[in-house]
Amino acid sequence: MNGVINLTVAELTFRQLFTRKRLIASMLFALSPLLITLVFLATAHTQDPTGLQFLRELYSGIVAFVLLPLAAVIFGTAAFGGEIDDGTIVYLLVKDLPRWQLVLSKYLVAVISTFAMMFFAILLPWLALGASLESAPLFQAFTAGIGLGAALYSAIFVTLGMMSKRALVFGLIYVVVVEIALSPNVPGLKSFSVREFVMTVVGKIASAVPGVKAGAVTPNTVWTMGAIFLVASLGLGIRWLQRYEMAERL
């Protein structure tokens, strides 16, 4: 009907993801960097008059490091999880709709939702700090970085949400153990860390901004490993849904 994605499935998924409670939680999530920025403006502004150093630390330390993977876990695992658990997925499965299209539609919604939330999380602090031209490359770099992060994390978590009833728990364990605890400290894991991919993209785009370091992995690694993550995760998800059978009562 709609090419690669099905708009009806996408609309349904959006409404599923943005129930009132999740919408409020998302807004609080997206506003938290702004709150930190306001505290910074009220307290330590004189030590960093341009706010550039603060913004860099906020984006890399809070947004890319913590909020981005958490948002992707929340939206990615919920894109399918609830429907498979409560059986409402049957209304989508008994339609003339290829299952790969179902997966891609839900994946795209998870990516857009995660990206939108994170975009506001970086936009609002930037605006609060005066949206200076000096800090614009940093904002642009992190916009690209969270775009890449949302695409890769969502692929992993949408598939995880299909395959496990405890996807949210496993997703949080992955984020805390692999992304937050291990990858910064274990060099061998950096090539498998989406966070490092994000920081490499940021480093490449905002290399002129003082204090921004080149990423721990090369751009080639980002594109190669990113493509493998994306294709493998979505391929696994599509394959899983194509073989999915409703063995319990309908």
Next chain:
Amino acid sequence: MTAIEDGRSKVENGHARIELRDASRWYGNVVAVNAITVSLQPGITGLLGPNGAGKSTVLHMIAGLLSPSAGQVLVDRQNAAGNPGIYAKVGLVPEREAVQPFLTGFEFVRMNAKLQHLANPDEAARKALALVDLTGAQDRKVGGYSKGMRQRAKIAGALVHEPAILLLDEPFNGMDPRQRLHMMELLRAMASKGCTVLISSHILEELNDLADSVLVMVAGRLAASGHFREIRKLMTNRPHTFTLKSSDDRKLAAELIGEPSVQSVDLANGGLAIRASDRGLFTRALPRRARAAGISVHELLPTDESLESVFNYLVQR
């Protein structure tokens, strides 16, 4: 078309909408459905069986949500499993109550219409909701619906594209008697227009009134198929029971006890309770014997020809 014990129902003239050819399904060592061969044509068919008999597995296979471990399940001559193309012709009402609670009734049915690629989904949704008598509540969230209303919304969603095949798993759950009657009329109307309706239900009274034929499953096998009265006739190993009232019950009892087809006659409750080994022989002998003895027969009622009796006999075999 009726058959019992051999577990087969032959294909009638014309192509069957639903066909199971030696279809089996097992989970590890557990055989849920064992070599079922049956074909269904337009009309209403009831799918009966005790819990664990394999009814849901059969419905899952026909709906393409489970593939058979062996054999074939065909819907309109196409393999049902892994074939989304069949869903333009199939509507499914699942047993599970869950419907996306954040949608209104109208949005839920329209979603089904859109996913069926209908040209005018709004109009189709309105029409389907009117058919199930849910227009008045169509703008309320499904999460706030009663169980019966959710069932009707699910049925509206399943028939919004006017499918040629409608599969319903316990569709009358939660409906009040008026709604059940309305739904039965709706299903009869669909069947009369050529729709093949397959209903799994544990409430035998409903199917007694509704189904043109039944499929009875016991322990994963098809124990019988056809109209339940025809099935009952073929169950020659079970005596047929009748109650009878006449102008002289005692004298008629004495007459009938000498009849070879009569196994026993009891005087009870102001009439006779008769067990006959052969229905045909008995019903032919009764008027002859009564006339010869000068007795008038006022009432003769079979007491074990209901769907429930037939079902119980088959399950207890």
